[in-house]
Amino acid sequence: MSLALSLALRELRGGLQGLRLLAVCLILGVAALAGVGSLSSAISAGLAERGQLILGGDIEARLSGRFATEDEVAQLAALGPVSEVAKLRGMASNPANEERTYAEIKAIDANWPLYGSFRMDGGDRVEPGSVALSTALADKLALRTGDAVVIGSLPLKVGGIIVEEPDKAGDGLGFGPNLLMARADLEATGLLGPGSQYSSRYRVRLPPGTDLAATTKGLEAAAPDAGFQFRDATNGAPSTQRFVNNLGQFLTLVGLTALVVSGVGVAGGVSAYLGARTRTIATLKTLGADSALVRAIYLWQIGLVTLGAIVVGLGLGSLAPWAVASFAADSLPVPPSLTPQWGALAASAAYGLLIALMFALWPLAEAAKMPAARLYRSLTERKARPGGGTIAVIVLAAIAIVAITLLRAGDTPFVFAFLGAAIGLVLLLWALASGVRAVAARAPRPRNMLLRLALGNLHRPGAPTRQLVMALGLGLTLFATLATIESNFSGQINRTIPDKAPSFFVIDVPREGIEGFRTAIAGVAPGAEMTVVPSLRGPVTAVNGVPAGEIKANDEAWILRGDRGLSYAAEFPQANTLVSGTWWPKDYAGPPLISLDDDAAKALGLKIGDSLTVSVLGVEIEAKIASTRKIDWQSLGFNFAILFAPGALEAAPHGWMATVAVEPAQERGVQRVVGQTFPTASIIRVKDVIGQVSELLAQLSAAIRAAASVTVAAGIAVLIGALASGARARTYDAVLLKLLGATRGQVALATLAEYLLLAGIVSGLALALGTGAGWFVITQVFSLEWEPIWWPVVATVGLGAVVTVLLGLAGSWSALSARPNAVLRGL
Structure with missing residues (x-):
């Protein structure tokens, strides 16, 4: 050695x-x-x-649709200092210019935050009678520190613009800008009416060294039926x-x-x-x-x-x-x-x-x-x-x-599929290269000398056909895959949603005011299309009698995580397809039944006749699965993974949700009348939601593009490597052809014909394989609809083939320029 x-x-x-x-x-x-x-x-x-x-x-104890009782708070306070935070949606408006917008509201008490520090440009505390606005919300309503703002139906003062909010990352994705207000002011806003959708969260600061897992299990065991959902700091943002x-x-x-x-x-x-x-x-x-x-x-x-x-x-x-x-x-x-x-x-x-x-x-x-x-x-x-x-x-x-x-x-199955596809691609390209060499060796000899030379170069001893096919195949398949993913991200929003989307989502319409809501919309927007559905929320607490916390489920079992939107319906909903079971009759009156999203049912291995237990305002309702549905989530209507049959939820306090489709000229009038007539209802422009989703897809696309750019560079390096490995033999061939009377142009044309032949064969295969890989990534990895735009995909593969041919000619230039006497002396 x-x-x-x-x-x-x-x-x-x-x-x-x-x-x-x-x-x-x-x-x-x-x-x-x-x-x-x-x-x-x-x-x-x-x-x-x-x-x-x-x-x-x-530790955080979360409730949906209610606040903890004094005894429940006392039990938590025995462990350490407690901070109460309420999360809900509402409308914020500037009374000076009558601008209104949907906002994500966080109501905090005097103990907040237990960890970290809060800062705004007007101080470090949100006092009763004031709010702290995010920069986005302040800009949207044209508000500054000291201005007046109305939250729901309560006038307040802007105490400052948020600079640092320690627990912002744990709040999850919202569809509106956020604001902070004092917990003491929340009831006066009118946003907590019967059926309002909100959650209350009780954070506890424990003494150092406390066993978080054991403490959480103890709390769960002490109040199994209270509807609490517990999380600890080891998984603050799941x-x-x-x-x-x-x-x-x-x-x-x-x-x-x-x-x-x-x-x-x-x-x-x-x-x-x-x-x-x-x-x-x-x-x-x-x-x-x-x-x-x-x-x-x-x-x-x-x-x-x-x-x-x-x-x-x-x-x-x-x-x-x-x-x-x-x-x-x-x-x-x-x-x-x-x-x-x-x-x-x-x-x-x-x-x-x-x-x-x-x-x-x-x-x-x-x-x-x-x-x-x-x-x-x-x-x-x-x-x-x-x-x-x-x-x-x-x-x-x-x-x-x-x-x-x-x-x-x-995700082991996904990794197996990915690695299997990669190995399969390499083997397929290897087989294709062998097939090209075999066909070229047995094909009839063309009369044209240059075509005969190009065909012979594909199967002669030492020919780099296998390396070139591998390089071209890997590179062009990669280009096709990336182009397919990119075109899907572009077409996902632009081609599908605008044709189907309503103008507004309206949330938390009071139960007793639904007829007045219909009348108000019809008054300012005659001909408006409205869909109105009852709305509740609650977590799934058990599956076939087994507590949800004891079920070991994968990431696809999202229905067990957090609160779920709930509703009831007599008629089968639009944008849904019945997969299994039967839909109940319109006049159904019997034990609780539900219709479940088919993907959620498959993730949990559920079938017709199995049961789910759902907690609604602390009351647990066990219901049998009567049917499963395939839901078109892109319809931008109100789709619910869990739909109850009539008779189970009507008595529970709840509000209504509506979609409203109007002409663009009528939008401002609808916003104004909803704000004046129902100040506690939240009205959301669908364009704002689409903008956020588009921004998220753009960030996702940029991340993939950045990582894949290195792969593209590697593909180019592979092609250069394939050319380099055959450069010596190609130089020797060019010299022999020149000695036999061929000109540099003739040798170049023969080389061009060889590369064009290979590029044409491999491009078709790469287009098919890249499209399949793109479909897998879009539908299976990101769970999006298959909406490719084909011309960029075909153009990308075609351009990649042209570039590889040009690179091949450039790499062969030294062989074409070699002087016979110098090469022969070096042999």
Whole structure:
């Protein structure tokens, strides 16, 4: 080993020119993986470090539709200081200009916040009689500190503009700007009428060292039927954590794709490097070196360059949390932790080493195994197949990559599907390359000399057809996949929602005022289309009698998390499709029945006749499943995952929700009359909701585009590697053709015909495979509708094919320009 290392270092003194492609490919792949992994891990670490700040306490007890009794508050207060926070929606208005807008309201008591600090530009306390506004709300209503504002029906004063709100990340996504007000003022707003949708949250600050899990279980056991939902600081923002984990897993797999694609480039780079060293290897063997020594020499060289490339890639990737925190902090739920994420970096380094080992061993074993005489004739000799030991190491490296990926994955089936698709793509391209060579060898010879040369180049000994097909296939499939995802994100909002959307959502219409609401809307907007439904909220507390907290469910079982919107209906709802069971008769009068969203039923393994228990204002109602429905959530109507049959919920206090569709010229009149007649109702412009969803999709698209850009760069590097691996043989062919009388233009045309033929074959396959991969990502990963815009996808693949052909010609230019005498003297 010392002799091999000595010889390896001596040869490396001449420079790394031949191994630059290996280094570039690994740097790109490792940097992509390290960056994505570090950012995801850093955000998760940020959530964990700020658990108490995000939750607002060590433990939170949440109720829906009611406030805790004195005895319940006293039980919590026995554990430590308690802060009460109420969350609801309402209308905020500027009486000076009559501007009104929907707002997310947080009513806080004097103990808030238990952790962290609150700041606004007018002080650090929200006093009774005043509110603190977010910058977005203040701008929308044209309000400043000291101005008057009306919340519901209560006039208040703007105490300041919010600068820092410690538990904002734990509030989740809202569809309106937020404001803070004193808990003592809440009842006077009129927003807490019968049926109003609100939640009360009681945060407790526990003594240091208290066992959070044991304390939470004790509270749950003490009040099993009170309707409380408990959370602790170890999971202060579960929905945010799930989103970060899912997006991080997807982007990690994108990064792993970049590294696998880079691995193909590594193979091309190593093959080209060793091809340029054939005379050196042959000389070593002539002087007595055996295959093991040759293999060790170049394994040392490749290993040293690999380690250097991995270190550089890790360094670049580790900067991702700092870069995102510096330039895109507003897009993150919490600031990422800026400490090194050693787990993510270690995994990325392992991936880099294993990929380099997988793809470098094959060409290295081919070169080391060939006898010296055959090495001197390597341009025309078929390469020796590696032995069983080399193949076994390659297989073990692949198994190790799969194992690491599965150990770090949150969704094992998805990872299996992704890895299976990636392996299937590589095998399919390998088979396609073999098929192209076989067909080219057996096809009739064209009369045109240039076409005959192009066809012969596809199957001659040493032809780089397999490398080119792999490079073109991987690159163009990647381009097609990204274009499909991008076009779906663009078409998701623009093509589907505007044609179906109502003008307004109206929430919390008083139960006794629903007829007056219809009359008021008809008065200012004759011909308005209205849909009115009853509205309640409550959590699912048991499934077939088993408490919801004891059910081990995956992320798809969202129906068990938090409160659910509830309603009742006699007629089958629009934008729904009956999947199983039967719909109840309009005059149904019997035991409680429900119709359940089909996806939710599948996630929990429920069937017709099973039961769900739902808590409505603290009263638990057990209902049998009568039917399941497929819901078109994009209809932007009021869709409920749980619908009750008539007779179960009518007696419960509740309000109404409505969708109103009017002409654009009538919108302002509708907003005004609802505000004047029903000050406690919330009216939401659908355009505002669409704007928020569009912004979220744009951020998601940008994240995917940023991660995938590295993969695109790796794909280009693969193509360069494929060209480099065949450059020596192509130069030799060009020289022989020139000696036989061919001009440089004729050789160039033959090369162009070869690349066009390959690009045409591979482009069709890449378009089909990329479309399938894009469909999987859109529908299965992000659970969005399949709404592609086809022309960008086809144009992207076509442009990618043209670019690869041009790159191929550029890479072949040195071969076309080679002087015969210089090349022949070097043989």
